[in-house]
Amino acid sequence: MADKKRTEPDWQDVRVFLALGRHGSLSAAARALLVNHATIARRIQSLEATLGEKLVERRPEGYVLTPAGTRALAVASDMETAVQTLGRGDADGSPKGLVRVNAPPALSQGFLIAHLAELPKQHPGLDIDLATDLRPVSLERRETDIAVRLGRPQDGDYIAKPLGSMAFGFYGTNAVCKQVEAGGAPVFISFDEMNTYVPEAAWLVRQHSRARVAFRANNQFAQATAARTGVGLALLPHYIGRKEKGLRLCRFDPVPPPREVWLLMRRQDRKDLPIRTVVEHLMQAFVSERALFDA
Known part of the structure; x- marks a missing residue:
């Protein structure tokens, strides 16, 4: 007896389509799902045959959704959410x-x-x-x-x-702050070279282009740790500076906007x-x- 033609989507086909729609390439979707390229292509063809519509088009820059694919992706995302919601709450209503x-x-x-x-x-x-x-x-x-x-x-x-909102200030040890507040040249702690795009790092360069940056680290929590040694001033969010023992807010302006x-x-x-x-x-x-x- 011939196999009955499938008229409802296979969930595994839908999962593959979601991955391709989100990542835009066979290789990225395959990596995300830990399968090979052929499996991705076969599952997409299967879903298109089931739905009777072309869902994706291959272009030089990768795969793009057709209008039908865009509609299908929204529905598939809702299906995924519904599946993932199953079992995420106990009988007493507690999150799980x-x-x-x-x-x-x-x-x-x-x-x-x-x-x-x-x-x-x-x-x-x-x-x-x-x-x-x-x-x-x-x-x-x-x-x-x-x-x-x-x-x-x-x-x-x-x-x-x-x-x-997150506001900023310059923090340092009492000795460092006294020196700067008395008119001494500030020495700074800032972001490392890989993170000069961070707004606070860029702002500091604009305001103090000739100042020495004696220590660099990739985040402000680490910069606060460095500031405790007395190596320089750190431009910190108040939520970090106010909790750091050994540091105080320096009277040193201006500071970047929150x-x-x-x-x-x-x-x-x-x-x-x-x-x-x-x-x-x-x-x-x-x-x-x-x-x-x-x-």
Whole structure:
């Protein structure tokens, strides 16, 4: 007897289509799913045959979605969210499962770790994965579930929630601050050469182009540690400088304008209980600690 023609999509075909739509190439999708190129191509052909529509087109710059593919990707994303939501809540309504958070390293080390580590104690079924990187990872490609970003988001179909503003000041040991406040030439601590694009690093170069930078590190939490040795002044967010024993705020102006802190999540995850639990916890943490961040 001949096999009955399949009229409903195979979930594995959908998973492959999602990966190709997000990554844009066979090789990137294959790496993400740990399969070979042939499997990706075969699964895409299978889904197109099932739906009766062309979903992707191959171009020199990679694979792009057709209009039908764009519509299908939105539906497939909703399907993925529904599948992942299964089993993410206990019978008593407690959150259950892994939630991945991505945030800049200084903000993570100086503030987020202490607050996020409370959640698995409060909810034994909830696990947290905190990834720290100056270069943000992708929400769209599901490399993270929640992103904490500095600066107002410019685009993307995300839910963006303002967490407050982050103000700055120059911090140093009492001896270093006294010298600078008396008119001595400042010596600075700043970002390493790989991170000169960071707004605070660029601002410091513009304001003090001829000043010596005696120590460089890739994040402000590390720079605060260096400042405790007395090697120089560090331009720090107040939430770091105010908590560092051995440092004080120097009377040294100007300072860069505050930066906005935002929380981003995928719109389709707004009903996911574990993700929503982490979002609400983070928003409350920033509200309760607002004085630590403000000028």
